[in-house]
Amino acid sequence: MIPDTRPSAEPLSKQRLRLWLRFLKAQSSIEAEIRRRLRDQYGSTLPRFDVMSALARFPDGLKMSEISGLLKVSNGNVTGIVDRLTQDGLALRVAVPGDRRAQLVRLTPAGQTAFAELAQAHEAWLDEMLGGLGPNELEALGALLDGVFDHLGEGGN
Amino acid sequence: MIPDTRPSAEPLSKQRLRLWLRFLKAQSSIEAEIRRRLRDQYGSTLPRFDVMSALARFPDGLKMSEISGLLKVSNGNVTGIVDRLTQDGLALRVAVPGDRRAQLVRLTPAGQTAFAELAQAHEAWLDEMLGGLGPNELEALGALLDGVFDHLGEGGN
DNA sequence: CACATCTATTTCAAGCATAAAATTTCTTAC
DNA sequence: GTAAGAAATTTTATGCTTGAAATAGATGTG
Incomplete structure:
Protein backbone atom coordinates (compact mmCIF):
# COMPACT_ATOMS: atom_id res chain seq x y z
CA MET A 1 0.00 0.00 0.00
CA ILE A 2 1.24 3.44 -0.90
CA PRO A 3 1.43 5.75 2.12
CA ASP A 4 -0.59 8.93 1.83
CA THR A 5 2.00 11.66 1.93
CA ARG A 6 -0.29 14.55 0.98
CA PRO A 7 -0.16 17.38 3.51
CA ARG A 22 -8.71 9.89 22.86
CA PHE A 23 -5.83 8.27 24.63
CA LEU A 24 -6.82 10.02 27.83
CA LYS A 25 -10.43 9.01 27.43
CA ALA A 26 -9.55 5.35 27.01
CA GLN A 27 -7.21 5.45 29.95
CA SER A 28 -9.54 7.27 32.31
CA SER A 29 -12.63 5.25 31.52
CA ILE A 30 -10.75 2.02 32.21
CA GLU A 31 -9.16 3.43 35.32
CA ALA A 32 -12.47 4.77 36.62
CA GLU A 33 -14.02 1.35 36.22
CA ILE A 34 -11.14 -0.28 38.10
CA ARG A 35 -11.45 2.24 40.92
CA ARG A 36 -15.17 1.61 41.09
CA ARG A 37 -14.75 -2.15 41.32
CA LEU A 38 -11.96 -1.92 43.87
CA ARG A 39 -14.23 0.24 45.97
CA ASP A 40 -17.50 -1.64 45.54
CA GLN A 41 -16.17 -5.19 45.56
CA TYR A 42 -13.19 -4.89 47.87
CA GLY A 43 -13.51 -1.65 49.82
CA SER A 44 -10.09 -0.64 48.52
CA ASP A 60 11.98 -8.06 52.65
CA GLY A 61 10.30 -4.68 52.88
CA LEU A 62 10.74 -1.27 51.36
CA LYS A 63 11.70 2.03 52.89
CA MET A 64 9.17 4.83 52.52
CA SER A 65 11.42 6.62 50.06
CA GLU A 66 11.82 3.45 48.02
CA ILE A 67 8.06 3.15 47.70
CA SER A 68 7.68 6.74 46.60
CA GLY A 69 10.54 6.29 44.16
CA LEU A 70 9.05 3.17 42.61
CA LEU A 71 5.58 4.67 42.29
CA LYS A 72 6.87 8.12 41.36
CA VAL A 73 4.78 9.87 43.95
CA SER A 74 5.76 12.20 46.75
CA ASN A 75 7.02 11.09 50.14
CA GLY A 76 4.17 12.68 52.02
CA ASN A 77 1.71 10.85 49.87
CA VAL A 78 3.14 7.46 50.81
CA THR A 79 3.04 8.35 54.49
CA GLY A 80 -0.74 8.63 54.40
CA ILE A 81 -1.38 5.54 52.34
CA VAL A 82 0.89 3.37 54.48
CA ASP A 83 -0.75 4.81 57.60
CA ARG A 84 -4.13 3.64 56.36
CA LEU A 85 -2.86 0.23 55.25
CA THR A 86 -1.32 -0.16 58.69
CA GLN A 87 -4.54 0.81 60.43
CA ASP A 88 -6.30 -1.86 58.40
CA GLY A 89 -3.73 -4.45 59.43
CA LEU A 90 -2.44 -4.96 55.89
CA ALA A 91 1.03 -3.46 56.32
CA LEU A 92 3.43 -2.77 59.15
CA ARG A 93 6.52 -0.70 59.77
CA VAL A 94 9.62 -2.40 61.13
CA ALA A 95 12.74 -0.66 62.38
CA VAL A 96 15.93 -0.70 60.34
CA PRO A 97 18.81 -1.90 62.54
CA GLY A 98 21.47 0.61 61.65
CA ASP A 99 19.33 3.68 60.95
CA ARG A 100 16.75 5.09 63.28
CA ARG A 101 15.44 7.51 60.66
CA ALA A 102 14.19 4.89 58.26
CA GLN A 103 11.68 2.10 58.55
CA LEU A 104 10.93 -0.89 56.40
CA VAL A 105 7.35 -1.34 55.36
CA ARG A 106 6.11 -4.89 54.81
CA LEU A 107 2.84 -6.56 54.02
CA THR A 108 1.37 -8.51 56.89
CA PRO A 109 0.16 -12.05 56.14
CA ALA A 110 -3.33 -10.55 55.92
CA GLY A 111 -1.94 -7.98 53.50
CA GLN A 112 -0.38 -10.69 51.34
CA THR A 113 -3.65 -12.59 51.19
CA ALA A 114 -5.64 -9.47 50.42
CA PHE A 115 -3.21 -8.41 47.72
CA ALA A 116 -3.23 -11.82 46.04
CA GLU A 117 -6.98 -11.59 45.76
CA LEU A 118 -6.92 -8.01 44.47
CA ALA A 119 -4.19 -8.76 41.95
CA GLN A 120 -6.09 -11.68 40.52
CA ALA A 121 -9.25 -9.62 40.15
CA HIS A 122 -7.28 -6.74 38.67
CA GLU A 123 -5.72 -8.92 36.02
CA ALA A 124 -9.08 -10.46 35.16
CA TRP A 125 -10.71 -7.02 34.87
CA LEU A 126 -8.04 -5.79 32.51
CA GLY A 142 3.50 -1.87 22.55
CA ALA A 143 5.70 -0.83 19.66
CA LEU A 144 3.88 2.49 19.31
CA LEU A 145 4.26 3.17 23.02
CA ASP A 146 7.96 2.48 22.71
CA GLY A 147 8.09 5.18 20.07
CA VAL A 148 6.51 7.63 22.47
CA PHE A 149 8.91 6.72 25.25
CA ASP A 150 11.96 6.95 23.02
CA HIS A 151 11.00 10.45 22.07
CA LEU A 152 10.28 11.39 25.70
CA GLY A 153 13.73 10.20 26.69
CA GLU A 154 12.30 7.85 29.30
CA GLY A 155 13.35 4.48 28.06
CA GLY A 156 14.53 3.02 31.32
CA ASN A 157 13.02 2.57 34.79
CA MET B 1 6.44 -12.08 7.25
CA ILE B 2 4.79 -15.10 8.78
CA PRO B 3 2.88 -14.24 11.94
CA ASP B 4 3.92 -16.17 14.97
CA THR B 5 0.88 -18.19 15.89
CA ARG B 6 2.51 -20.38 18.49
CA PRO B 7 0.77 -20.27 21.83
CA ARG B 22 3.06 0.63 29.92
CA PHE B 23 0.04 2.52 28.70
CA LEU B 24 -0.43 4.00 32.15
CA LYS B 25 3.22 4.91 32.39
CA ALA B 26 3.15 6.78 29.10
CA GLN B 27 -0.03 8.57 30.01
CA SER B 28 1.00 9.58 33.49
CA SER B 29 4.47 10.78 32.60
CA ILE B 30 3.04 13.02 29.90
CA GLU B 31 0.27 14.25 32.14
CA ALA B 32 2.65 14.91 35.01
CA GLU B 33 4.80 17.03 32.71
CA ILE B 34 1.77 19.00 31.55
CA ARG B 35 0.67 19.61 35.14
CA ARG B 36 4.17 20.76 36.02
CA ARG B 37 4.33 23.23 33.14
CA LEU B 38 0.83 24.55 33.79
CA ARG B 39 1.85 25.17 37.36
CA ASP B 40 5.34 26.55 36.83
CA GLN B 41 4.71 28.59 33.70
CA TYR B 42 1.11 29.66 34.19
CA GLY B 43 0.20 29.17 37.84
CA SER B 44 -2.67 26.98 36.73
CA ASP B 60 -23.28 31.20 25.99
CA GLY B 61 -22.38 29.52 29.22
CA LEU B 62 -22.84 26.15 30.83
CA LYS B 63 -24.78 25.06 33.87
CA MET B 64 -22.79 23.42 36.63
CA SER B 65 -24.34 20.06 35.87
CA GLU B 66 -23.50 20.45 32.19
CA ILE B 67 -19.86 21.00 33.07
CA SER B 68 -19.74 17.95 35.30
CA GLY B 69 -21.50 15.93 32.61
CA LEU B 70 -19.06 16.98 29.91
CA LEU B 71 -16.00 16.35 32.02
CA LYS B 72 -17.45 13.26 33.70
CA VAL B 73 -16.66 14.46 37.17
CA SER B 74 -18.90 14.95 40.16
CA ASN B 75 -21.03 18.03 40.78
CA GLY B 76 -19.34 18.91 44.01
CA ASN B 77 -16.01 18.81 42.27
CA VAL B 78 -17.06 21.43 39.73
CA THR B 79 -18.35 23.67 42.48
CA GLY B 80 -14.89 24.06 43.92
CA ILE B 81 -13.09 24.55 40.65
CA VAL B 82 -15.54 27.18 39.42
CA ASP B 83 -15.32 28.90 42.80
CA ARG B 84 -11.59 29.26 42.37
CA LEU B 85 -11.81 30.34 38.74
CA THR B 86 -14.34 32.97 39.83
CA GLN B 87 -12.09 34.18 42.63
CA ASP B 88 -9.34 34.61 40.08
CA GLY B 89 -11.63 36.62 37.80
CA LEU B 90 -11.53 34.05 35.01
CA ALA B 91 -15.15 32.87 35.21
CA LEU B 92 -18.44 34.19 36.50
CA ARG B 93 -21.86 32.84 37.38
CA VAL B 94 -24.90 34.48 35.80
CA ALA B 95 -28.49 33.83 36.75
CA VAL B 96 -30.72 31.79 34.48
CA PRO B 97 -33.92 33.79 33.84
CA GLY B 98 -36.53 31.09 34.36
CA ASP B 99 -34.81 28.96 37.01
CA ARG B 100 -33.45 30.24 40.25
CA ARG B 101 -31.81 26.92 41.06
CA ALA B 102 -29.39 26.95 38.17
CA GLN B 103 -26.69 29.35 37.09
CA LEU B 104 -24.78 29.71 33.87
CA VAL B 105 -21.02 29.76 34.15
CA ARG B 106 -19.12 31.81 31.57
CA LEU B 107 -15.52 32.77 30.96
CA THR B 108 -14.81 36.41 31.58
CA PRO B 109 -12.84 38.27 28.89
CA ALA B 110 -9.79 37.73 31.08
CA GLY B 111 -10.70 34.05 31.22
CA GLN B 112 -10.95 33.86 27.44
CA THR B 113 -7.56 35.47 27.02
CA ALA B 114 -5.98 33.24 29.63
CA PHE B 115 -7.49 30.14 28.09
CA ALA B 116 -6.35 31.01 24.58
CA GLU B 117 -2.81 31.26 25.85
CA LEU B 118 -3.03 28.02 27.82
CA ALA B 119 -4.59 26.15 24.92
CA GLN B 120 -1.86 27.21 22.56
CA ALA B 121 0.85 26.15 24.99
CA HIS B 122 -0.95 22.89 25.68
CA GLU B 123 -1.12 22.00 22.02
CA ALA B 124 2.51 22.85 21.51
CA TRP B 125 3.58 20.75 24.50
CA LEU B 126 1.71 17.73 23.22
CA GLY B 142 -6.20 5.82 16.68
CA ALA B 143 -7.42 2.61 15.11
CA LEU B 144 -6.16 0.54 18.04
CA LEU B 145 -7.89 2.85 20.50
CA ASP B 146 -11.10 2.46 18.55
CA GLY B 147 -10.78 -1.27 19.04
CA VAL B 148 -10.52 -0.76 22.79
CA PHE B 149 -13.55 1.53 22.84
CA ASP B 150 -15.64 -0.79 20.76
CA HIS B 151 -15.01 -3.58 23.19
CA LEU B 152 -15.73 -1.32 26.14
CA GLY B 153 -19.05 -0.40 24.60
CA GLU B 154 -18.24 3.30 24.79
CA GLY B 155 -18.21 4.31 21.17
CA GLY B 156 -20.10 7.54 21.53
CA ASN B 157 -19.70 10.70 23.64
C1' DC C 1 34.13 16.54 69.38
C1' DA C 2 31.59 20.29 67.07
C1' DC C 3 29.43 22.03 63.22
C1' DA C 4 27.60 21.98 58.80
C1' DT C 5 25.39 19.21 55.70
C1' DC C 6 22.89 15.61 53.99
C1' DT C 7 19.17 12.01 54.32
C1' DA C 8 14.64 9.89 55.75
C1' DT C 9 10.47 10.86 57.07
C1' DT C 10 6.47 13.43 58.66
C1' DT C 11 3.65 17.48 58.88
C1' DC C 12 1.26 21.22 56.73
C1' DA C 13 -1.59 23.95 53.56
C1' DA C 14 -3.90 23.86 49.43
C1' DG C 15 -6.34 21.75 45.77
C1' DC C 16 -8.70 17.84 43.54
C1' DA C 17 -12.03 13.98 43.65
C1' DT C 18 -15.78 11.18 45.23
C1' DA C 19 -20.37 9.72 47.28
C1' DA C 20 -23.84 10.94 50.26
C1' DA C 21 -26.63 14.26 52.64
C1' DA C 22 -28.72 18.70 52.75
C1' DT C 23 -30.88 22.90 50.57
C1' DT C 24 -33.40 25.38 47.55
C1' DT C 25 -36.29 25.71 43.77
C1' DC C 26 -39.29 23.88 40.24
C1' DT C 27 -42.99 20.81 38.51
C1' DT C 28 -46.74 17.92 38.63
C1' DA C 29 -50.78 15.66 40.36
C1' DC C 30 -54.39 16.20 42.76
C1' DG D 1 -53.05 25.89 45.92
C1' DT D 2 -50.86 22.29 48.26
C1' DA D 3 -48.30 18.34 48.85
C1' DA D 4 -45.12 14.97 46.70
C1' DG D 5 -41.54 14.32 43.97
C1' DA D 6 -37.80 15.69 40.91
C1' DA D 7 -33.92 18.66 39.68
C1' DA D 8 -29.79 21.88 40.39
C1' DT D 9 -26.58 22.91 43.34
C1' DT D 10 -23.86 23.10 47.59
C1' DT D 11 -22.07 21.06 51.70
C1' DT D 12 -19.77 17.47 54.22
C1' DA D 13 -16.61 13.76 55.27
C1' DT D 14 -12.96 11.19 53.56
C1' DG D 15 -9.05 10.19 50.86
C1' DC D 16 -5.38 11.23 47.39
C1' DT D 17 -1.76 14.39 45.77
C1' DT D 18 1.61 17.89 45.72
C1' DG D 19 5.46 21.07 47.20
C1' DA D 20 7.39 23.17 51.00
C1' DA D 21 8.57 23.37 55.77
C1' DA D 22 9.74 20.96 59.89
C1' DT D 23 11.92 17.21 62.54
C1' DA D 24 15.10 13.79 63.62
C1' DG D 25 18.93 11.21 62.79
C1' DA D 26 23.31 10.18 60.17
C1' DT D 27 27.76 11.65 58.21
C1' DG D 28 31.83 13.96 57.24
C1' DT D 29 35.31 17.71 57.98
C1' DG D 30 37.94 20.45 60.61
Missing part, protein backbone atom coordinates in the same frame (compact mmCIF):
# COMPACT_ATOMS: atom_id res chain seq x y z
CA SER A 8 -3.24 16.81 5.60
CA ALA A 9 -5.84 19.54 5.85
CA GLU A 10 -5.35 19.34 9.59
CA PRO A 11 -1.91 20.19 10.92
CA LEU A 12 -0.03 17.42 12.65
CA SER A 13 -0.13 19.23 15.99
CA LYS A 14 -3.93 19.15 15.97
CA GLN A 15 -3.90 15.46 15.11
CA ARG A 16 -1.57 14.80 18.00
CA LEU A 17 -3.82 16.77 20.31
CA ARG A 18 -6.90 14.86 19.22
CA LEU A 19 -5.09 11.56 19.63
CA TRP A 20 -4.03 12.55 23.10
CA LEU A 21 -7.61 13.29 24.07
CA THR A 45 -8.53 1.98 46.27
CA LEU A 46 -6.02 2.17 43.46
CA PRO A 47 -3.33 3.97 45.50
CA ARG A 48 -3.58 1.29 48.18
CA PHE A 49 -3.36 -1.38 45.49
CA ASP A 50 -0.31 0.25 43.96
CA VAL A 51 1.51 0.40 47.28
CA MET A 52 0.60 -3.18 48.14
CA SER A 53 1.77 -4.21 44.71
CA ALA A 54 5.17 -2.67 45.31
CA LEU A 55 5.41 -4.27 48.74
CA ALA A 56 4.43 -7.66 47.35
CA ARG A 57 7.36 -7.55 44.96
CA PHE A 58 9.80 -6.95 47.82
CA PRO A 59 9.02 -9.34 50.65
CA ASP A 127 -8.25 -8.95 30.50
CA GLU A 128 -11.95 -8.28 30.14
CA MET A 129 -11.65 -4.56 29.39
CA LEU A 130 -8.77 -4.97 26.95
CA GLY A 131 -10.40 -7.99 25.37
CA GLY A 132 -10.59 -6.08 22.11
CA LEU A 133 -6.84 -6.44 21.77
CA GLY A 134 -5.47 -9.68 20.42
CA PRO A 135 -1.79 -10.68 20.31
CA ASN A 136 -1.10 -8.67 17.16
CA GLU A 137 -2.79 -5.56 18.48
CA LEU A 138 -0.93 -5.87 21.77
CA GLU A 139 2.36 -6.07 19.97
CA ALA A 140 1.52 -3.15 17.70
CA LEU A 141 0.40 -0.99 20.61
CA SER B 8 2.87 -17.77 23.74
CA ALA B 9 4.64 -18.85 26.88
CA GLU B 10 2.90 -15.94 28.59
CA PRO B 11 -0.89 -16.06 28.75
CA LEU B 12 -2.76 -13.31 26.98
CA SER B 13 -4.13 -11.89 30.22
CA LYS B 14 -0.59 -11.23 31.47
CA GLN B 15 0.30 -9.57 28.19
CA ARG B 16 -2.73 -7.33 28.49
CA LEU B 17 -1.77 -6.47 32.03
CA ARG B 18 1.77 -5.55 31.03
CA LEU B 19 0.53 -3.47 28.15
CA TRP B 20 -1.84 -1.64 30.48
CA LEU B 21 1.03 -0.78 32.80
CA THR B 45 -3.80 23.36 36.92
CA LEU B 46 -5.21 20.69 34.67
CA PRO B 47 -8.68 20.66 36.29
CA ARG B 48 -8.92 24.44 35.82
CA PHE B 49 -7.77 24.04 32.23
CA ASP B 50 -10.36 21.35 31.57
CA VAL B 51 -13.18 23.48 32.93
CA MET B 52 -12.04 26.54 31.00
CA SER B 53 -11.80 24.41 27.90
CA ALA B 54 -15.42 23.32 28.26
CA LEU B 55 -16.53 26.90 28.89
CA ALA B 56 -14.58 28.15 25.88
CA ARG B 57 -16.51 25.80 23.63
CA PHE B 58 -19.82 27.20 24.86
CA PRO B 59 -19.65 30.99 24.89
CA ASP B 127 3.12 18.26 19.79
CA GLU B 128 6.54 18.18 21.35
CA MET B 129 5.92 15.19 23.64
CA LEU B 130 4.17 13.13 21.00
CA GLY B 131 6.71 14.13 18.40
CA GLY B 132 7.70 10.50 18.05
CA LEU B 133 4.39 9.82 16.33
CA GLY B 134 4.12 10.65 12.65
CA PRO B 135 0.94 10.57 10.59
CA ASN B 136 1.05 6.82 10.12
CA GLU B 137 1.63 6.12 13.78
CA LEU B 138 -1.17 8.49 14.73
CA GLU B 139 -3.57 6.71 12.47
CA ALA B 140 -2.49 3.28 13.69
CA LEU B 141 -2.80 4.30 17.32
